[in-house]
Structure formats: structure tokens, C-alpha cells
Amino acid sequence: xxxxxxxxxxxxxxxxxxxxxxxxxxxxxxxxxxxxxxxxxxxxxxxxxxxxxxxxxxxxxxxxxxxxxxxxxxxxxxxxxxxxxxxxxxxxxxxxxxxxxxxxxxxxxxxxxxxxxxxxxxxxxxxxxxxxxxxxxxxxxxxxxxxxxxxxxxxxxxxxxxxxxxxxxxxxxxxxxxxxxxxxxxxxxxxxxxxxxxxxxxxxxxxxxxxxxxxxxxxxxxxxxxxxxxxxxxxxxxxxxxxxxxxxxxxxxxxxxxxxxxxxxxxxxxxxxxxxxxxxxxxxxxxxxxxxxxxxxxxxxxxxxxxxxxxxxxxxxxxxxxxxxxxxxxxxxxxxxxxxxxxxxxxx
Amino acid sequence: xxxxxxxxxxxxxxxxxxxxxxxxxxxxxxxxxxxxxxxxxxxxxxxxxxxxxxxxxxxxxxxxxxxxxxxxxxxxxxxxxxxxxxxxxxxxxxxxxxxxxxxxxxxxxxxxxxxxxxxxxxxxxxxxxxxxxxxxxxxxxxxxxxxxxxxxxxxxxxxxxxxxxxxxxxxxxxxxxxxxxxxxxxxxxxxxxxxxxxxxxxxxxxxxxxxxxxxxxxxxxxxxxxxxxxxxxxxxxxxxxxxxxxxxxxxxxxxxxxx
Numbered sequence: 001x002x003x004x005x006x007x008x009x010x011x012x013x014x015x016x017x018x019x020x021x022x023x024x025x026x027x028x029x030x031x032x033x034x035x036x037x038x039x040x041x042x043x044x045x046x047x048x049x050x051x052x053x054x055x056x057x058x059x060x061x062x063x064x065x066x067x068x069x070x071x072x073x074x075x076x077x078x079x080x081x082x083x084x085x086x087x088x089x090x091x092x093x094x095x096x097x098x099x100x101x102x103x104x105x106x107x108x109x110x111x112x113x114x115x116x117x118x119x120x121x122x123x124x125x126x127x128x129x130x131x132x133x134x135x136x137x138x139x140x141x142x143x144x145x146x147x148x149x150x151x152x153x154x155x156x157x158x159x160x161x162x163x164x165x166x167x168x169x170x171x172x173x174x175x176x177x178x179x180x181x182x183x184x185x186x187x188x189x190x191x192x193x194x195x196x197x198x199x200x201x202x203x204x205x206x207x208x209x210x211x212x213x214x215x216x217x218x219x220x221x222x223x224x225x226x227x228x229x230x231x232x233x234x235x236x237x238x239x240x241x242x243x244x245x246x247x248x249x250x251x252x253x254x255x256x257x258x259x260x261x262x263x264x265x266x267x268x269x270x271x272x273x274x275x276x277x278x279x280x281x282x283x284x285x286x287x288x289x290x291x292x293x294x295x296x297x298x299x300x301x302x303x304x305x306x307x308x309x310x311x312x313x314x315x316x317x318x319x320x321x322x323x324x325x326x327x328x329x330x331x332x333x334x335x336x337x338x339x340x341x342x343x344x345x346x347x348x
Numbered sequence: 349x350x351x352x353x354x355x356x357x358x359x360x361x362x363x364x365x366x367x368x369x370x371x372x373x374x375x376x377x378x379x380x381x382x383x384x385x386x387x388x389x390x391x392x393x394x395x396x397x398x399x400x401x402x403x404x405x406x407x408x409x410x411x412x413x414x415x416x417x418x419x420x421x422x423x424x425x426x427x428x429x430x431x432x433x434x435x436x437x438x439x440x441x442x443x444x445x446x447x448x449x450x451x452x453x454x455x456x457x458x459x460x461x462x463x464x465x466x467x468x469x470x471x472x473x474x475x476x477x478x479x480x481x482x483x484x485x486x487x488x489x490x491x492x493x494x495x496x497x498x499x500x501x502x503x504x505x506x507x508x509x510x511x512x513x514x515x516x517x518x519x520x521x522x523x524x525x526x527x528x529x530x531x532x533x534x535x536x537x538x539x540x541x542x543x544x545x546x547x548x549x550x551x552x553x554x555x556x557x558x559x560x561x562x563x564x565x566x567x568x569x570x571x572x573x574x575x576x577x578x579x580x581x582x583x584x585x586x587x588x589x590x591x592x593x594x595x596x597x598x599x600x601x602x603x604x605x606x607x
Contacts, residue, residue, distance in 0.1 A: 211463045213453040220450050223439035230433060231451035231506075232422045290441040 027284025028296030030335045034282065034328065035303050042310030049306075049313050052189035059191065062305025063198035064253050065272070066298045069279035070205045071249035073297035075242045076280050077209070079222035079289030080129060080136040082246045084121070084143035086272030091147050092118050092254030093264040094155060100170035102158060107172035107259075115251050121147070122247025126240030136243075148270065155266035165263035173259070180252075181259035194256050198298070201249065205294035218242065223290030278325060279304055282332040291336075303328065350413030351376050352514050352545040353398065353429070359406030360393050366569055367393040370407070373564040373574040375514060375545040380536065382556035383549045384589055385566035391549050394566070395516055398547065399431040400424030428513035432503040434522055440492030444484060445473040447491050448506050476509040477502065480538060497528030504535050508542065515539050516547040521555045533559055553585045565589065 048054040068085050075082055092114040099110035125143055129136045155162055167173060180197075183190040209215040217238045220228040229235050258264050281287065282303060283296025304325075311321050353375040360368040368390040375381045385391050396402040397409065400418030408415050411427050418424050421431070438447045445466075454465040454472070470487045477484045482501050491499055500520045507515050517536065521529035537559050540546050550556050556563065563580060565572035565588050572588060580588075 211466075213455055213462070213464060216446055216450065216453055216464065219442050219446065220439050223441045227433075227439050228450065230421055230431065232425055233451045286441075290439065 027291060027293040027336075028299055029284075030332060031283045031296050031299040031303065034332075035299050035306070038303050038306045038310065042306060042313065046310060046313035049310055052187050054309070054313065056189055056191045058305040058309035059195050060305070061308050062302045063192070063194040064256065065275055065279055065304050066198045066301030067194070067201050067253050068246070068249045068272070069276040069283070069297045069301045070202050070294050071246045072276040073280040073283060073285050073292050073294050074205055074209060074218055075246050076277070076285040076287070077222045077289060077292040078218045078239055078242045079225065080126075080239060080242065081140060081277065082125065082243060083137065083140040083273045084125065084147055085246050085250045085276055086269045086274075087144055087147045087151065088118060088121065088247055088250035088269070089254040089257060089272065090151055090264065090266065090269035091121075092251040093258035093268065094151055094164060094266065096255060096258050097164040097167050097264050098155075098158060100173075101164055101166045104170070107167065107170050107176045109172075110170075111176060111255055114254070115248065118247040118251035118254075119244050122244035123240055125247070126236075126243035129243070130236040130239060144273065148267075151266045162266040163263055164266075167258060168262040177259045180256045192260075194260075197252060197256065198301075201252070202294060202298040209294050214238070214241075219290060221289075275304060275325075278329050278332075281336070282328055284332075284336060286336055287333070300332075350410070352412065353547070354410040354413075355394075355397075355404075355407065356410070357407035358394075358397065358404045358409055360397060360402065360404050368397075368404075368569050371564070371566065371571045372407075373562065373571075375547055376561075377513070377545050378540060378543045379561040380540050380546040380548055380559050381562045381564060382560035383547060383564045383566065384551065384553060384556055384585070386551060386589070388568065389566040390569040391551075391566055392518075393569075395431065395518055395547070395549055398424070398429065398514075398516055400429070425512075428511065429516065430507035430510070430512035430514070431516040432500065432507060432518065432520065434519040438491045438499050438503055441490055443488050444477075444491055444494070444502060445470045445487040447502065448473040448476070448487075448509075452510055472509075477505050480505040480508065480535060482535070495528060497524050497531050500524075500532050501535050504532075504539060508539055508544065512544060514545045514547065516549070518549050519551070520548070521550060521552065529555060551589070553582060553589050557582045557585060 042049040049058075068089070072082060072085060095114035095117050096107070096110045099105040099113055100107045105113075121143065125136070125140055128134075129139045132139070152162065155164060158164075180193065182193050184193060184196070185191070209218060217228065217233050220233055221235045221238050225235050257268075279300035280292065280297040282300035283293055283298070285292030285297065307324050308321055311318055311324075351374040354373075356372050357370045358368065358372070359366070359370060371390070371394060373381055373383075383391050383394060393402070397404045397418075400421045400423050403417050403419070409418075410416070411429070416427070418427070418429075424431070439450065442450070446469075449469045449472075454468050455462045456465045456468075457463050473487045474484055480501070482498070482505055491502065494502065504515065504517070504520075520532050520536070524532065533555060536546060536548060540559070548556060548560065561577055562574060563577070563585060564574045565585075
């Protein structure tokens with residue numbers, strides 16, 4: 001079976017495609033161009049944007065969105081949504097904070113418990129979607145409100161206020177903080193470690209998606225669950241794992257947040273779920289599943305971070321950021337639909 | 349030698365609906381058994397039983413002479429029964445090679461670093477398709493860019509490549525033009541000549557007759573009989589399919605209406 005490759009000759013009908021043609025079919029190309037435009041724009045109109053401190057700031061904003069948006073991209077390629085991912089960042093922060101501040105648990109143990117909590121909620125989301133066959137949009141909208149209620153209810157019940165603070169004095173804070181919330185110096189300027197996490201998560205997700213068997217299944221269950229099932233792909237298990245991955249990514253951001261700010265508001269994280277989805281869509285993910293890119297979602301998050309901070313540096317009212325988001329989202333969806341039409345068109 | 353597949357008086361009810369009753373036929377290696385019938389005749393129910401999606405509740409289903417109750421499509425696949433469905437044969441947005449190896453991806457490396465053997469997958473896809481006489485331009489192109497007939501052929505070649513002993517084809521020619529349907533039938537014949545047992549579901553006797561060895565006629569969940577090719581002519585097959593006397597009455601009626 002190993003020596004047949006020699007019998008294959010290059011097909012004369014395939015012209016070696018030019019660089020432009022090859023780039024045009026990549027899902028992340030639109031996001032890359034968008035990122036370049038935004039970068040150049042703010043570089044020209046503001047003075048702080050390309051300073052080391054400026055870069056550090058917008059990279060950090062991008063990182064905390066990007067870590068989750070990359071996971072959301074995998075889930076969207078797998079054909080599902082998760083609206084509870086934003087609130088989950090607050091829930092995991094609250095679990096960690098309450099355990100270590102109110103019960104005196106070691107921060108490391110508290111972090112592990114909140115990871116288990118996140119994975120359990122993710123698994124529940126996935127199980128419910130597969131079991132009820134309801135759209136994940138509805139199921140996770142339910143989880144979104146439920147978690148929001150739990151966050152506020154439990155926090156008020158336990159602390160009498162809507163925030164938990166004081167984790168800085170808990171045992172294990174220093175070492176956990178070093179891993180999740182420290183800074184590293186680059187060119188004499190401090191950069192938050194969240195950027196490293198972002199890069200690692202993106203690289204891992206991109207590798208998983210394109211190079212592994214599970215990645216093949218992600219595309220398949222999102223592209224056509226029925227076809228996948230017919231050839232023996234475990235559709236339910238794959239999707240549940242994807243929901244757990246998203247919840248796990250939200251936990252990572254929640255952990256970074258609580259260790260960095262040492263305090264967490266119970267109403268944090270609301271609205272982030274849409275930012276994750278928008279970043280994934282800008283990065284080339286189809287809303288209908290089956291197509292997209294992890295690196296694209298990371299670039300989508302980068303556009304977010306740059307625009308978010310660029311508007312501040314330009315001394316504009318930050319309300320304009322939402323307008324920018326809306327326009328970016330629509331443009332991205334239109335570009336993606338164009339691709340989809342090309343890929344799915346049958347030559348009859 | 350026992351038949352690859354055999355059903356004896358098999359039946360299936362959904363609640364109070366009797367979807368299939370007393371159906372018997374065999375599928376031999378190197379032969380094509382055609383299942384013919386109009387809409388609602390029970391064709392789908394029969395293949396769902398053969399493919400492991402549903403379980404029969406009457407009669408016997410034998411694989412290699414051994415009575416079985418298949419609990420899942422995976423179990424059917426493990427017993428060498430591969431099913432190619434009309435509309436869900438492939439994932440359109442994925443490339444040909446990713447489709448070809450879906451569910452049976454070759455990997456290299458070990459432990460958590462096990463990755464797809466992309467090179468092997470692509471080469472083997474082209475090789476397997478070429479071996480079936482399917483001339484593929486590019487293994488990287490999305491299956492969605494192939495024509496309907498080519499998609500069916502990729503799915504058939506996949507089943508053959510992964511060592512299926514029985515190939516169940518659900519209306520493979522239904523949505524195709526005359527020429528495309530002919531191409532698909534050519535690959536059906538090729539799978540048969542390689543010694544596979546083929547079950548071809550169709551409502552078109554003109555597609556079934558040239559490649560079939562045996563014809564199972566279904567009507568309203570019942571069997572009108574399982575005929576060897578030598579025992580039935582195309583005309584008779586067509587007449588039975590269309591409902592025989594009913595069709596003649598209809599023709600008469602239509603002619604009357606036209607005048």
C-alpha cells in the first residue's frame with residue numbers, strides 16, 4: 001500500500017494556482033485584510049497606538065477575547081453556538097474567589113474546582129442540545145440567564161454585596177498569579193501573560209482542527225451531522241466535547257481576570273458572548289457550521305482589541321465602537337456567504 | 349455457501365403502522381439485488397433495517413447465515429455492510445480526501461501527538477478513486493464542487509475501499525440526469541464485479557434491470573415477490589412496478605379525459 005504514490009502523475013488539468021488564488025480561498029484572509037486596515041488606520045491617526053505600551057494594551061484586550069473566541073470558533077465549525085460563554089467567565093471567577101476568600105481554600109484547588117464546574121456546565125449544555133435536538137442558541141440562552149441569576153443570587157447571599165474581593169491574601173495566590181496574571185518584559189515594556197495564553201490556545205486549536213482526526217470530525221459534524229453519523233463519526237460525543245472546550249476557555253479567561261484584578265463583579269461578562277461570536281465570524285466561520293478557522297478567530301479578536309483601544313487613543317466616544325462592530329459583522333457575513341456559495345455550488 | 353445477507357419474512361411496525369410485512373430476499377456476493385417500489389412501499393424501512401438504523405420486529409435477518417439484530421450503523425459497518433444514502437452521502441464543504449477518510453482517518457505518531465496522515469490520505473484517495481475508474485482532478489477540492497453523480501461515486505468508492513462486503517445504495521440515481529445516472533450504474537456494476545453484494549434501491553426499473561440479478565418488488569409494505577432476472581422481463585417489471593391493472597385503468601381514464 002505504500003508504493004502506489006509513485007504511479008500517480010501530476011494531473012495536467014490542475015494549473016499550479018497563483019499565490020492570490022490560493023490566498024483567496026483561505027477563511028481567514030478577510031480578517032487579515034481587515035486587521036491590516038484597522039492597524040494602519042489607528043497608527044496614522046493616533047500617536048500611542050504603536051508604542052510598546054499601546055501594543056501591550058490592545059494585545060491584552062485582544063487576548064482575553066481571543067482565548068474564548070478561538071474555542072467558540074471550533075464550536076461554530078462544529079455547527080453549534082454558545083451564548084453562555086461570556087457569563088461563564090464571571091461564574092468561574094466567582095467560584096474561585098468565593099472558595100478561596102470565604103472558605104479559605106488554596107487558590108490552586110479553587111481554580112481546579114472552578115474548572116470542573118465549567119466543564120460540567122459545558123457538558124450539560126452539549127448533552128441537552130444533543131438530547132433535546134433543540135437549537136443550541138436556545139439551550140445556551142437558557143444557560144446564559146441561569147448562570148447570570150446564579151452569579152448574582154449566590155454572590156448576594158454569601159457576601160451581602162455584588163462582588164467578591166480579597167483573593168490576594170489567600171494561600172497559593174502568588175504562584176497561581178505568576179502563571180495566569182503576571183507580566184513579562186519585552187523591549188523594556190511589560191506585557192501581560194494573557195497574550196502568551198492566547199497564542200498557545202490559538203496554536204493548539206489550529207493544530208487540532210487541521211491536523212488531527214478530531215479536527216476532521218469537527219468539520220464533519222458541523223457540515224452534515226447526518227452524513228457523519230452514517231460513516232460512524234461519534235456526533236454527540238464530538239459536540240459535547242466542543243461545548244466543554246468553550247466552557248474551559250471561558251474558565252481560563254475567568255481565572256486570568258480574578259487573579260489579575262483580585263476582585264470580581266457578579267454581573268461581569270454579560271455581552272461578551274456576542275463579541276466572541278463576532279470575532280469568530282469575522283475570522284471566517286460560517287454561522288451554519290462546517291467551515292472556519294481558529295487562526296481567523298484569533299485575528300478577529302485582534303481587530304476587536306485594536307479597535308477598542310484605538311478609539312480610546314483617538315479620544316473618540318467609545319459608543320462608536322459598537323457601530324464599528326456592527327459594520328464589521330455584516331461585512332464579514334457577506335464575504336463568508338460568497339465563499340460558501342462558491343464551495344457548495346455543484347457543477348451539474 | 350450461505351448468502352451475504354438474507355431476510356426471511358421480515359417485518360416492522362411503527363406503533364400501529366405496519367411498515368413492512370413478510371419480506372424475503374437474499375443478497376449474494378457478486379450480485380445485485382434491486383429493491384423496487386413506489387413511494388411508501390417500505391423500501392426505506394427495509395434499508396434502515398439492513399443498515400442497522402432500525403431493528404426488525406418479525407422474521408429473521410441473517411448475515412453470513414447467522415441471525416442478527418443490528419443495533420447501530422457502526423455495527424453494520426463492522427459486519428461489512430456499508431450504506432450510501434441519496435442525499436447525505438458526503439459533507440459538501442469538506443475536501444474530497446477528508447470526506448473519503450471520514451470516520452476511518454489514517455493517523456501517524458502516538459499518544460496525544462497522533463495526527464492525520466494527510467499525505468497518505470490524499471494519495472490513497474486518488475489511488476482508490478482511480479482504481480474504480482473515477483478520474484479526480486484534485487483531492488483538495490470541496491466535494492460540493494463535484495456533480496451529484498460524482499458525489500455518489502466518491503461514496504461508493506469509499507465503501508469499496510474500506511472493505512465493505514455488502515453495499516446498500518439508497519436511490520443513487522434519483523436526482524440525476526440520464527448520463528450521470530449511467531455513470532453511477534457503471535460503478536455499481538464495478539462494485540458487483542469486485543465480488544461485493546449490492547442492494548440497489550430505486551423506483552426506476554430501467555435503472556434496475558440492466559445491473560440487477562434479483563428484483564424484490566414491494567408494495568404498501570408487502571412483498572410482491574423476489575424474482576431472478578431470468579424469471580421476469582423488463583416489461584413485466586415495469587408493469588408490476590406501476591401497479592399493473594391499475595395503470596391500464598389510469599391510462600384509459602386519462603385518454604378518456606383528453607378526448
